[in-house]
Amino acid sequence: MKNILIASTLSLLLSSVAIAQTAAVSMDDQSQIPHAPKIATGEEYHQPPLDSEIPDNAYGDMIRKGQAIFVDTKREVPEYVGNGMNCVNCHMDQGKMANAAPLWGAYPMYPAYRSKNNKVNTYAERIQGCFEFSMNGTAPAADSEAMTALITYSYWLAKNAPTGVSLPGRGYPEVKQPEAGYSIERGEVVYKENCAVCHGDDGLGQMVGELYVFPPLWGKDSFNWGAGMHRINTAADFIKANMPLGKGETLTDQQAWDVAAFMNSHERPQDPRIIDGSVEKTRDKYHANDGVNLYGVEVNGKLLGQGI
Template identity: 80%
Template sequence: MKKILVTSLVAALYSSVAVAENPIKMDDQSQLSNIQAVNESTQYHQPPLEKDLPDNAYGEMVRKGHAIFVDTKNQVPEYVGNGMNCVNCHMDQGRLANAAPLWGAYPMYPAYRSKNNKVNTYAERIQGCFQFSMDGTPPPADSEAMTALITYSYWLATNAPTGVSLPGRAYPSVKQPEGGYSIERGAQVYADNCAFCHGADGMGQKVAENYVFPPLWGKDSFNWGAGMHRINTAADFIKANMPLGKGNSLTDQEAWDVAAFMNSHERPQDPRLVDGSVEKTYEKYHANDGVNLYGQEVNGKILGQGVQ
């Protein structure tokens, strides 16, 4: 039964991530209204539906932004250096509360970010995702791809207040367990809960050339500069959203352990590498960047060397 269910899920996911030359249908979420109403204690922002889009240039740009968001590698290959799509970290087409939805991000910019010690526009925030999570090249601020992604975000944030941190905006914080984390325990959590979709080797699963389940480490995953390389950030995401369709089924300890296991593997180098030195890069960018293993020795190897 489990195999049949996940096989069906793979097919459903792949059907929504079509190759670039085919139109990508935006899912209408109205049929999920009864599910959204289950948690009545939290009123999340409800983004509009595709049926409400105007039939004009604005509607076309929103649809283009959606297509790029869910099928990034195929739609804008010139900006993507790995096998990731935006939707891998911002789930349900960027709509899902507690999975960094776009409707929670757009109204909060411009904003100061300690990561680059400057006030960032929303375009610069998106550029950072391409540089780190996509291990690629940031689209120019005036490019059509950037305009489309910003327009899609703006549309999802319809009627959301500006400068207000909305419920569900981020991944809910999961405090580090008193006993810390265990990479060894995380390996078992991964085998029991994650390997079926992401593979025993963490390299994800493909249909043809497209990933339907993203790689969690290795050359096609996010690089050492991405926020998800932080164990605490990964634990927050995993706790709320993983395994797929079973968010909040892992304990806090399991979320931290499996996040540590995931991030104890090598991945593409931090593009901010200082003088070719992992040690210098650690001191400048990672020493005070949450809980992470960059530059640390794990299983006899110093992490952060990068993979090609």
């Protein structure tokens, strides 16, 4: 009887393990966070609280610290930043602007599965990824003061937003690839006419002192090959909605794709996930199915992705 009981218990344990393994496998098939829905006629985007509403206490101090880090990342937490970028470069108006990846749209969507690292990510892990890739830097610890401040600021901006609901204005509105595809050559023309005035003829941004007032779009101080913005489709989405600065939605879909391709046809810092120093291996694992990108592709006789 005792042996039968042990055998039954073992069978149940093995069944539980099998179920857990099955669940883990099925998790791999889950979709990433869906694109935000278009805003309905008469509907308003989520409105984050005003700065004047931040409370005058320890909680408010942490909100303000997070806001300062978000806007002036390089100056506030230089130990985590490896290039010339600030969080606000990709998440405009202090992370508040609809259709510019606002924090109020991101915070309520986590934890979430992301195929980028094939796991369920917490919001802290999502921010850590931004530092590692977009900032080409070092991820702050989940329990660090900088992380606490950024999460607190995000939570504050998401006040009254529903949890787990993809709100209109979250992320960047999707711009489908035009039938004509994209042209790096046409994109160079678009860049010279619309972008160079801020980002420079050489795309390396503009500085005042040691800090950038307009971020570099490629080169050693820009985002690295692992950042989401290296995808032409993601860059086109952002550009169409938000660029040129203050004149979003003025470029055509074709222009947005062309100039995104031109921007991402330049070399930038290496993907920190590089495998055995091989661009080819890294492309096969991380880039081959990651949107439309030029990592590991030869452009104008040069293999992109070797880093700078």
